[in-house]
Amino acid sequence: MDSGTHEKAPSGLPAALGAYVIWGFLPLYLILVNAVPPIEFVGWRIIWTLPFCLLIVAFRKQMPEVLAVFGDRKSLLILCTSAVLIGINWFVYVWAIQSGHVYAASLGYYINPLLNVLLGTIILSEKLSRKQWLAVGLAACGVAILAAGALTTLWISLTLAFSFGTYGLLRKQVQVGSLPGLTIESALLIFPAAGIAFYYGQLPAGSAFLIDPLLSLAIMFGGVLTAVPLLLFAMAAKRMPYSTLGFIQFLAPTIVFLLGLFVFREELRPAQLGCFIMIWSALVLFLWDVWTKSRQPAPTV
Numbered sequence: 001m002d003s004g005t006h007e008k009a010p011s012g013l014p015a016a017l018g019a020y021v022i023w024g025f026l027p028l029y030l031i032l033v034n035a036v037p038p039i040e041f042v043g044w045r046i047i048w049t050l051p052f053c054l055l056i057v058a059f060r061k062q063m064p065e066v067l068a069v070f071g072d073r074k075s076l077l078i079l080c081t082s083a084v085l086i087g088i089n090w091f092v093y094v095w096a097i098q099s100g101h102v103y104a105a106s107l108g109y110y111i112n113p114l115l116n117v118l119l120g121t122i123i124l125s126e127k128l129s130r131k132q133w134l135a136v137g138l139a140a141c142g143v144a145i146l147a148a149g150a151l152t153t154l155w156i157s158l159t160l161a162f163s164f165g166t167y168g169l170l171r172k173q174v175q176v177g178s179l180p181g182l183t184i185e186s187a188l189l190i191f192p193a194a195g196i197a198f199y200y201g202q203l204p205a206g207s208a209f210l211i212d213p214l215l216s217l218a219i220m221f222g223g224v225l226t227a228v229p230l231l232l233f234a235m236a237a238k239r240m241p242y243s244t245l246g247f248i249q250f251l252a253p254t255i256v257f258l259l260g261l262f263v264f265r266e267e268l269r270p271a272q273l274g275c276f277i278m279i280w281s282a283l284v285l286f287l288w289d290v291w292t293k294s295r296q297p298a299p300t301v
Helices: 013-024 026-032 038-059 063-069 073-098 102-122 130-148 151-173 178-202 213-239 242-248 251-262 270-294
Strands: none
Touching: 013 026, 013 213, 013 242, 013 251, 026 073, 026 213, 026 251, 038 063, 038 073, 038 178, 038 213, 063 073, 063 178, 073 102, 073 151, 073 178, 102 130, 102 151, 102 242, 102 251, 102 270, 130 151, 130 270, 151 213, 178 213, 242 270, 251 270
């Protein structure tokens, strides 16, 4: 909408903060569904995300936008790719938390912002200042220290980082709204998800969805916890530089890191503590540079 005025575009910061806070506390929810095998849980997660998205799409009268994508071959191909990436990301994350690799999951989302910064600068031609590059270097050193002490689980961290980093880049480039895009991704994944649910339903133990009413409700709630932060993230990705979004993402793995320390009671090694300190130093430096630049008066033309 162009009113001819120089109105400020909506900030993506509140949406980004909302998404990352929800993702940060997600391991607490996964405790409730710990009895569900990871791949079955991801199947049900997709199944219950789709109807939630369709309800909001109907309420916001966005169904024409959803249907239009199926006539746009390029956008549909991008969303097919992003759907596969987010499906992989969900499975690896759930498996990591349920298997007790909370720090490995946290490390994945510490690496992800570095990847976002590199994707933003290399592919999207976003510019970083000298202080911001220094922040990237500090964070990279912190991640390298932590990775050196976690080689056996590094594949978890790298899979999470690359799958979600590439997912965000694809969603930033496709000309589809955040809600219609997530609805289409869920629809594209619904058949393999239904196949997973059917397979587990045929096993002697039966589907976890039918074991207990409270567990069934918890599984259904996964649709809400899946859709809401992804919608917020997609909104933020379209409204702010991808490199800046990447550094704000440090909020989520920090929450996960603290949950691993105080709730899941994982041992904190010196390398992990050193990484934590260096990454937060990098975050403070990066955000301070962004804040000081935002206070400078815009150049007159």
